[in-house]
Amino acid sequence: MTTRRQFLRDSGAFTATLASGATLIAFAEAQAEDGNKSRKVRWGMLIDVANCPEGCSTCVSACSNENGWGDTGNPLTDAQWIRKVAVTDPQSKLRRSLPVMCQHCAEPPCVDVCPTGASFKRADGIVLVDKHICIGCRYCMMACPYKARSFIHEPLQNQKPHAPRGKGTVESCTLCVHRVDGGRLPACVEACAAAGHNAMLFGDLNDPETEISKRVAQHPVRKIRADLGIDPGVSYENL
Amino acid sequence: MAKRFFILLVLAVAVSLWPPSGPQATDLLLAKITVPKPAKGKGERCVDDTDFMRRNHMSLLDHQRDKTVHRGDRTKRYSLKGCIDCHAVNGKDGVPVIADNPKHFCRTCHDYAAVRIDCFQCHASRPAPGGTAKASAGKSNTAALQSYLRGLEQ
Numbered sequence: 001m002t003t004r005r006q007f008l009r010d011s012g013a014f015t016a017t018l019a020s021g022a023t024l025i026a027f028a029e030a031q032a033e034d035g036n037k038s039r040k041v042r043w044g045m046l047i048d049v050a051n052c053p054e055g056c057s058t059c060v061s062a063c064s065n066e067n068g069w070g071d072t073g074n075p076l077t078d079a080q081w082i083r084k085v086a087v088t089d090p091q092s093k094l095r096r097s098l099p100v101m102c103q104h105c106a107e108p109p110c111v112d113v114c115p116t117g118a119s120f121k122r123a124d125g126i127v128l129v130d131k132h133i134c135i136g137c138r139y140c141m142m143a144c145p146y147k148a149r150s151f152i153h154e155p156l157q158n159q160k161p162h163a164p165r166g167k168g169t170v171e172s173c174t175l176c177v178h179r180v181d182g183g184r185l186p187a188c189v190e191a192c193a194a195a196g197h198n199a200m201l202f203g204d205l206n207d208p209e210t211e212i213s214k215r216v217a218q219h220p221v222r223k224i225r226a227d228l229g230i231d232p233g234v235s236y237e238n239l
Numbered sequence: 240m241a242k243r244f245f246i247l248l249v250l251a252v253a254v255s256l257w258p259p260s261g262p263q264a265t266d267l268l269l270a271k272i273t274v275p276k277p278a279k280g281k282g283e284r285c286v287d288d289t290d291f292m293r294r295n296h297m298s299l300l301d302h303q304r305d306k307t308v309h310r311g312d313r314t315k316r317y318s319l320k321g322c323i324d325c326h327a328v329n330g331k332d333g334v335p336v337i338a339d340n341p342k343h344f345c346r347t348c349h350d351y352a353a354v355r356i357d358c359f360q361c362h363a364s365r366p367a368p369g370g371t372a373k374a375s376a377g378k379s380n381t382a383a384l385q386s387y388l389r390g391l392e393q
């Protein structure tokens with residue numbers, strides 16, 4: 001039979017264990033945050049449109065291969081995380097071709113309208129859909145000025161282990177978050193460099209020492225629909 | 240005192256008579272139930288005690304998924320991808336089976352318990368053909384990415 005003294009002693013020991021466990025968890029969290037949060041990283045991209053040839057879609061196919069989306073024979077509903085857009089100046093007839101994907105806005109309208117909190121912005125500026133919470137209402141698709149999001153209409157099989165996607169949820173460019181977390185570049189940036197165009201530059205916009213920050217500071221860059229005041233993370237040079 | 244002694248005596252008799260007819264009854268019962276025998280995973284042991292994992296894997300995965308999606312924590316312990324990599328079951332063709340197949344590691348118990356899981360509507364239910372080591376590089380590589388980006392300047 002447990003005496004009162006024994007019970008008190010045991011429960012005291014239990015509290016002590018719990019306290020040290022809590023300390024461990026707090027320590028682990030501080031370490032985890034060191035990677036992304038405490039440095040206040042903001043990942044962004046700079047696209048030099050002058051180096052982006054018309055007709056080249058290396059970035060699009062690289063994204064498709066990396067994340068497993070693509071043509072399923074339903075062009076009206078197929079997912080499209082990144083697309084090449086051709087623009088022509090109505091007066092000078094100057095033509096430009098540029099990739100447009102999720103612009104990872106600082107004030108993302110998709111996050112504002114999401115009724116469940118599935119659409120969210122990570123501490124490092126990457127805008128994502130938490131598909132565990134997404135109910136597929138598609139408000140975010142209507143709110144996005146860049147037509148960056150897609151809805152999955154059909155059941156899928158053989159998804160990539162690093163890029164889960166499924167019917168009934170909305171998805172978009174993740175800035176290859178699985179690669180960035182592992183210290184690698186997004187697939188489109190890597191493919192563009194491998195093809196010799198070097199039109200895409202990826203980096204931390206909050207660190208003034210990175211090349212992307214220097215280029216953004218020294219060259220005139222444009223953001224699509226800058227008038228909306230949502231501060232996109234993707235900038236375009238020579239547009 | 241005598242009352243307490245009597246209670247103890249009754250308890251002792253009850254306990255001594257408890258297993259009604261020894262192990263035979265249990266054996267009979269077990270013979271009627273086909274208890275699932277999930278395939279063994281790779282490696283020496285699981286990331287935690289098997290009993291603990293059987294009871295708590297769902298909470299661990301739930302917790303890990305939020306940490307991964309929202310905070311970018313891609314540690315392998317308790318990650319669904321880690322489970323899938325270790326517990327892949329090969330089919331007749333030598334290729335790991337997907338969750339459609341009743342031999343799939345998760346299905347062996349979940350079919351028995353009649354619990355339908357929807358993880359694999361989105362997640363891959365077998366390891367990537369070329370392995371997933373490349374994509375699971377650790378946090379230390381963030382420094383490598385930084386140095387790569389700085390290298391672009393020169």
